[in-house]
Amino acid sequence: MSCKLLSCNHRHCVFTIPEELRGFFLKDHSLLNCLFHSVRDVILRMFFKLNKSELFTPGFNCVLHTFGRDLKWNPHIHALISEGGAGNLTSCRPNIHFDYDFLRLAFHKVLLDQLSSKLDPSFKRLKNQIYKDHTEGFYIRAKPNLCSPYITIKYISRYLGRPVIATSRIDAYDEDCVTFHYQRHEDHKTITECVPAIDFIKRLIIHIPDKHFKMVHYYGIYAKHHKQEKNLRKCLSPQKQNYLFRHLDWRNSILLAFGYDPPKCGTSMLVLEVYQKNCTILTILDGHGIRIVPYS
Numbered sequence: 654m655s656c657k658l659l660s661c662n663h664r665h666c667v668f669t670i671p672e673e674l675r676g677f678f679l680k681d682h683s684l685l686n687c688l689f690h691s692v693r694d695v696i697l698r699m700f701f702k703l704n705k706s707e708l709f710t711p712g713f714n715c716v717l718h719t720f721g722r723d724l725k726w727n728p729h730i731h732a733l734i735s736e737g738g739a740g741n742l743t744s745c746r747p748n749i750h751f752d753y754d755f756l757r758l759a760f761h762k763v764l765l766d767q768l769s770s771k772l773d774p775s776f777k778r779l780k781n782q783i784y785k786d787h788t789e790g791f792y793i794r795a796k797p798n799l800c801s802p803y804i805t806i807k808y809i810s811r812y813l814g815r816p817v818i819a820t821s822r823i824d825a826y827d828e829d830c831v832t833f834h835y836q837r838h839e840d841h842k843t844i845t846e847c848v849p850a851i852d853f854i855k856r857l858i859i860h861i862p863d864k865h866f867k868m869v870h871y872y873g874i875y876a877k878h879h880k881q882e883k884n885l886r887k888c889l890s891p892q893k894q895n896y897l898f899r900h901l902d903w904r905n906s907i908l909l910a911f912g913y914d915p916p917k918c919g920t921s922m923l924v925l926e927v928y929q930k931n932c933t934i935l936t937i938l939d940g941h942g943i944r945i946v947p948y949s
Contacts, residue, residue, distance in 0.1 A: 661737040667794040668692050668730040678728050682863050691764040692730045693872045700738045707740030712875035717868045720817045722835035724856040739874050757790030817860050
């Protein structure tokens with residue numbers, strides 16, 4: 654992933670949902686995909702609005718957390734979004750302005766619409782009530798934080814390996830109760846709780862993901878086989894470009910793919926020609942590695 658990061662700052666955004674909706678995700682974990690899809694659609698739409706002919710596409714990844722600081726069920730999405738995107742004609746355009754109002758209102762609407770399509774008709778009454786109670790949309794944190802590509806990698810590593818609670822927050826255990834503390838978001842006040850050990854375990858196990866459920870998703874130009882992937886190299890830093898060029902030669906590709914060095918006949922072998930589906934493909938060696946041209 655570090656080799657694909659754009660050479661620009663990335664913004665750390667948090668997409669949250671109100672307490673009235675959290676129970677639906679707890680009863681049916683498959684609805685958690687609606688969170689990913691809603692965040693994806695909203696971010697892509699925000700960049701598409703920059704230029705309708707270019708359709709700029711950012712690179713971003715989303716990490717799902719189902720826990721809050723108090724260990725209760727609180728699903729939310731952490732997103733790292735590039736402050737720039739690739740267009741149909743422009744290789745990369747910076748974009749440091751994120752439309753905060755659009756993000757809140759659009760995420761509000763898209764998520765409720767997706768839940769309406771998944772749940773029974775009785776959900777529409779709650780949906781209408783949420784529109785009345787949250788006229789400004791759902792809370793989203795999208796303040797600029799100047800995340801360089803290096804810091805972005807640290808962010809990804811941190812949120813991928815972050816447990817529900819760190820051992821440093823567990824203050825005491827007397828075989829009956831567990832005492833832990835956390836810092837409350839609203840006023841940054843330190844709160845200490847003492848709960849029975851069984852209840853503490855219950856708070857932890859509800860956050861175990863289902864088998865094969867992906868907690869991390871990559872979107873935009875960071876996704877696999879994206880149409881802008883061929884232009885992604887133009888947006889990378891020169892150091893990363895040089896690193897990638899070193900892996901374009903045939904011998905290193907065999908080593909990376911199959912884990913062994915190609916056979917030698919007194920000296921290292923060179924690729925002269927490639928055959929695919931009974932058609933000859935000319936292989937041209939240039940200064941940057943191998944370039945394959947169809948034979949005509």
